[in-house]
Amino acid sequence: MKHKTTEPLPRLRAHELSSVRGGRTLFEHVSFEVHAGELWQITGANGAGKSTLLRMLAGLMPSSSGRIEFNNQPIQYDRSVYHQQLLFIGHKPAVKAELTALENVYWQRRLSGDKTAQQDSSSDWDLLETIGLLGLEDEVTGRLSAGQQRRVALTRLWHSQAPLWILDEPFTALDVKGIAMLQQRFQTHLGQGGSIVMTSHQALSLASLNPKQRHLGETYANAMGAQS
Amino acid sequence: MSALQLWRSVLSKDLRLAARRRSDAINPLIFLLMVITLFPLGVGPGPDILSRIAPGIIWVAALLATLLGVDRIFKDDYADGSLEQLCLLPQPLAFTVSAKMVSHWLLSGLPLVILSPLLALLLNLPGSAYGALSLSLLFGTPALSALAATGASLTLPLQRGSALVSLILLPLFIPILIFATSAVESAGMGMAVHGQLAILAAISVLTVTLAPLAVAAGVRMSVN
Amino acid sequence: MWRWLHPYAKPEATYRLVDKLLPWFAGLTVVSLLVGMVWGLAFAPSDYQQGDSYRIIYIHVPAAIFSMGAYFGMAICGAIALIWQIKTAEWALPAIAPVGAAMTAIALFTGAIWGKPMWGTWWVWDARLTSELILLFLYVGVMALYAAFDDARTGAKAASILAIVGVVNLPIIHYSVEWWNTLHQGATITKLERPSIATSMLWPLLISLLGFMLLTATLVLMRYKNQLLKHELNRPWAQAELAQDSSAVVEEER
Numbered sequence: 148m149k150h151k152t153t154e155p156l157p158r159l160r161a162h163e164l165s166s167v168r169g170g171r172t173l174f175e176h177v178s179f180e181v182h183a184g185e186l187w188q189i190t191g192a193n194g195a196g197k198s199t200l201l202r203m204l205a206g207l208m209p210s211s212s213g214r215i216e217f218n219n220q221p222i223q224y225d226r227s228v229y230h231q232q233l234l235f236i237g238h239k240p241a242v243k244a245e246l247t248a249l250e251n252v253y254w255q256r257r258l259s260g261d262k263t264a265q266q267d268s269s270s271d272w273d274l275l276e277t278i279g280l281l282g283l284e285d286e287v288t289g290r291l292s293a294g295q296q297r298r299v300a301l302t303r304l305w306h307s308q309a310p311l312w313i314l315d316e317p318f319t320a321l322d323v324k325g326i327a328m329l330q331q332r333f334q335t336h337l338g339q340g341g342s343i344v345m346t347s348h349q350a351l352s353l354a355s356l357n358p359k360q361r362h363l364g365e366t367y368a369n370a371m372g373a374q375s
Numbered sequence: 376m377s378a379l380q381l382w383r384s385v386l387s388k389d390l391r392l393a394a395r396r397r398s399d400a401i402n403p404l405i406f407l408l409m410v411i412t413l414f415p416l417g418v419g420p421g422p423d424i425l426s427r428i429a430p431g432i433i434w435v436a437a438l439l440a441t442l443l444g445v446d447r448i449f450k451d452d453y454a455d456g457s458l459e460q461l462c463l464l465p466q467p468l469a470f471t472v473s474a475k476m477v478s479h480w481l482l483s484g485l486p487l488v489i490l491s492p493l494l495a496l497l498l499n500l501p502g503s504a505y506g507a508l509s510l511s512l513l514f515g516t517p518a519l520s521a522l523a524a525t526g527a528s529l530t531l532p533l534q535r536g537s538a539l540v541s542l543i544l545l546p547l548f549i550p551i552l553i554f555a556t557s558a559v560e561s562a563g564m565g566m567a568v569h570g571q572l573a574i575l576a577a578i579s580v581l582t583v584t585l586a587p588l589a590v591a592a593g594v595r596m597s598v599n
Numbered sequence: 600m601w602r603w604l605h606p607y608a609k610p611e612a613t614y615r616l617v618d619k620l621l622p623w624f625a626g627l628t629v630v631s632l633l634v635g636m637v638w639g640l641a642f643a644p645s646d647y648q649q650g651d652s653y654r655i656i657y658i659h660v661p662a663a664i665f666s667m668g669a670y671f672g673m674a675i676c677g678a679i680a681l682i683w684q685i686k687t688a689e690w691a692l693p694a695i696a697p698v699g700a701a702m703t704a705i706a707l708f709t710g711a712i713w714g715k716p717m718w719g720t721w722w723v724w725d726a727r728l729t730s731e732l733i734l735l736f737l738y739v740g741v742m743a744l745y746a747a748f749d750d751a752r753t754g755a756k757a758a759s760i761l762a763i764v765g766v767v768n769l770p771i772i773h774y775s776v777e778w779w780n781t782l783h784q785g786a787t788i789t790k791l792e793r794p795s796i797a798t799s800m801l802w803p804l805l806i807s808l809l810g811f812m813l814l815t816a817t818l819v820l821m822r823y824k825n826q827l828l829k830h831e832l833n834r835p836w837a838q839a840e841l842a843q844d845s846s847a848v849v850e851e852e853r
Binding site: 585593 | 736737743744747753756760761765768771772776778782
């Protein structure tokens, strides 16, 4: 343990990450450290590689160079430990259009390792109430609106135990009420010592949460500037 | 959660979804019946010819029906993001995806085994070969499902992957076709079929054990 | 293994090595093929049964052997690429596949030509020819899969996995086809497999084998060189390399 007690270990550390695809450099020299209780917002123009960076951090995609450490260990070192502590919600909602909202919540819980998951359980009903889908629980998800489907996907945030969240544009398609609800959930998570890395075009929605920002700029010039 | 519990969850979710979309599982079976109907129309209804070529027809039709069901294995999960969530589970992916192989087999291989007496009847297969046909399907189709999952995982990101999947898979199906049809033929001639069935079972065991590794690698590549 | 391979994970180092090896391979190929072909096709004694038509084995057998060999080589490169994530190994796959497929096609073609005087027909479902045909299908599958992806790295990964799956299946396919053949046709048509071969015929065959091996290697290395350049086109080393013999390349591009 070389670390001083005054400086707590970062939960997630990205070190000199770069992404090169088909000879084109999306970004390089991306480094930052996520500590407990921190919200990081990855910003950048369309195509700057925000989603790519998040997928790298989640371990879905290898980085072209650099390394990612979780609790001071490279994430490839023990995938299963890392993924136990991680909740990733990407562009795709992982919601089944053929199942009802209630069923989707149930299967989400079962597949994320919740042993208490039960079909039609009262906690699932509570969850639906929290995210404002009560009354639509028996509707097949494919028939819900985009915002409502997004809410079904986001229920993960309420039943997950993972301390680290990686979220790609979670506010997409949500209405004002939905955004407020999500902000509140973020607040609670951060308050409990959780960490969030996310992208969002709605800077204002996050302002109250005091986010740290990492900008993915026009390849190196800006990134180098941001480094120093 | 243990890997086994997760495996069961993945399987039962798949079966639940299939129950919602029955046509996906039923269409390949109807296709199989239609292909089998075409042969008497094509070569004539003479019972001698039919019973001679029956093992080959039934098995070739089974291979084609398997190909029709390939898309079902991963396509939806890939499109809606469920597959990347599977990759992010702490449990080993190779084990998890084997549940998808099993669900494919339950919905495409097992119905074939059950339907086989009907197919045999339509093509005038000798009575002594009925058992061998069912057993050859029972032992051979698990390998088909495992290979089908492999092919599906490799072509996931492609828009028009289905023709390519057939191209990739059919050569790999050949040994299964050879031993299976030989078993049915031998049974029809009243000879022992233990050898062929044992080899079929061995191929299935080998394929079902190794394929998940390839499928997991393919899924990781596709999700990336 | 890793220590040995590691320097060649760098495309530049690999390119230099290939560049150094290529003239040797090319030169030896020409010599051994020339000796093997001339000796085999002109000077080796005729067969007492088949006359001169047997001489096609000096092309058919080596092509058949290295069509399989190339597939194994491809799968090994695929495994290296997947296990150690070395991109230079990934690029070997598209370099090997068409060469292997061409060898397979040569084996099939010469087999058919040989079949005409032997069996009186161009095509017989002989075990070896059938195996070769299936091998051709396997090659086509690998190449089609590689070509189907826009991103060459993803394509190479997918094709690597398929090549490995194919290599596990290849012996099973081979033996199943052989078994199927004896079952359906009896052992009458196995003239491809001569019980023994006279020394005077064997030597040119061995030299032809060597020649085809070197030919396969040379063609693969040539294609591999291009792959390296193509994927590293924007790197300084590739630019310098191209500038060196720019006249030839520029001509070609025009």
